[in-house]
Amino acid sequence: MRLPGTRYQEHGWEQVRKLLGHCSLQAFRRLEMHQLLDHGRHATLLDSYTDAVAAALRAGARSARAEAEGNSYGDSVYELSLSLMFELQAQPAFWLAFVAAVAAEHGRSGAFWLDAAAEGVMRKKVNDMYAGLRDKVDADNYIVTTGRDCSPNKIYTYRMLDTAYREIAGLFADWRQHAAQVGEILGRPLDGSPIEVRQMKSIGGCKAEWIIRWSASQERYAGSPGPLHTKSKRFASLKNSPEKIAAMLAEIGDYEELSANMDRADDWQGDAGEAALWLEDYWRVLGEAEQNEAKDDDRILPEPVAEEDSGLGDDAAEEGGDDGAGPPDEFKAHDLAAEQALAGTLSLPPRYLELARAAQQAGSWALRVLSGESLPIRLAVYQKLLGAADDTYPDAWLDPATGELPTLQQLAALDQISMPTLRKRRNEAIDKLHAVTAASAK
Structure with missing residues (x-):
């Protein structure tokens, strides 16, 4: 998904997340983890952590994962990882939330970081820290770029709608195998190939009503509720606000079309x-x-003329x-x-x-x-x-x-x-x- 000013919402995020998790585990091996429980050492430990992660990132900068494409703007996974890690120093609230999560786990399980399975627990907490930071950074950059208000939760909502569109697009592409659910999404029983399958070429062509009906049908066809129909209140208001969904879908579609044209600048330079x-x-x-x-040996050249x-x-x-x-x-x-x-x-x-x-x-x-x-x-x-x-x-x-x-x-x-x-x-x-x-x- 592309939005103005954002850099972390595209396909490369998974590799960024994995690289930061891997380097964080290396950093934790160099830190005395019990010091995370000491409130007076949180700032010092943040500096030590970022130094250690930066060193691990630079050491692996030539790896295939680090050099992979991180987004469609040309940033590599390594570049995105390094910049997001440094953002952590500028926004230490996310580090403090991570430390609080480690302290809560310690309260339940003691020195869990000494267990053999500790890496999985720590990686999950690191992922949560950087996921929150990612949306905050992108929301701030969105505000700077567009001048419009945005929050990390709104960035999360944009991403949810983009994911929902891609799920619907997959169902449309294989509509014969999913005829019943596609019919519910479209709001009518299917009678042959639905024209909407051919008409929806981008997220800009996806209708808000389809998102709402898709979410409502997920529990029946996928086994778990769709994002608009869970017990969570995060998206509860959206299912009754198709106009808001339509506006957000249109914004994603418009910017993706614009930025795609920029990718093909040679087609319109004039x-x-x-x-x-x-x-x-x-x-x-x-x-x-x-x-x-x-190469023409038979050519008779004129005599050179004086200057x-x-x-x-x-x-x-x-x-x-x-x-x-x-x-x-x-x-x-x-x-x-x-x-x-x-x-x-x-x-x-x-x-x-x-x-x-x-x-x-x-x-x-x-x-x-x-x-x-x-x-x-x-x-x-x-x-x-x-x-x-x-x-x-x-x-x-x-x-x-x-x-x-x-x-x-x-x-x-x-x-x-x-x-x-x-x-x-x-x-x-x-x-x-x-x-x-x-x-x-x-």
Whole structure:
């Protein structure tokens, strides 16, 4: 189950619980358990316990259980266990409740921790401690994330409803074997395949009435009362409040749908993401084309042209020719001073062009294809294809004031051309990419 801000309500909790229980038993072997009965030593023992558990967790951090996925947000079982254990120091009331449970067991059975079966008893008490702490931590984080009130009991209720939904989904999936109970859940006798089986694709499609009827039918079909129909008063009010159940089911469903979309971010990144993949494909095709040309022994290559006769134009010469590694040695000081003054008038760092040229990836396919274009034209191409902000851009390309590439107006001014001319040259450069790719693909 996913809810805003929560981290411990998903499939990995069982492994977190087992890892904390295992490490706690190791810690107890290093502690003098009878000191738990001394009220004056509770705080000191908490520090000793957390130190020992942390050491045991770190020692087993490379185990299969510790490295297993703890939730759908990318936290490992080890990371969740360690953070929850440290939460215990911030919320010592759960430790004191554990100590009280140990003292009560001692009152009934004496020094029970010396018995052979003590580990099972201690593990159960540790599980109870961390289960309560888990719901408190997740409830607090839910409040911070949403701004809505929440309590550990409400988190427990969300989890109960999620579990009930999954039970119902299982019955629906195997409805032929459970036709009588499925009929009671739906509130009608079955006559062939129920359409609800196909319609309920997520918890958001589960109806509150189904939860209530499922709970009422559990004692008859499963042998024990459902959560809404036990003697406990925890969920007693819910069976008469379908609107509350419906709202909670909808919230779980809405957030799970939202977070599932976030998991598949590549499906909805939009034009910028598609452009990045498109340009990456260009580089791949160009690389393959160059390799094919190198393997063609019959190809007659033209005689290399001297640099001074290359005809690349002033822009390419200023930017170091094809490699784009930066200005050549003969780039005159007064030219640098002039471009620094120009950058200053555009609210850009004075050495913007100089540093932006140096930040280009020498030998990159994009630079090779666009080597005849000035740096502002190339940046305009990237802005068109990838957007003004992209994680792949070097910091030296960005305007410090915005954290993005300079605007088209700034780029046109840097190139000392008009906006229409900039757009024309930018589009021609993009057309060149298309043409080279089309020729390489043949």
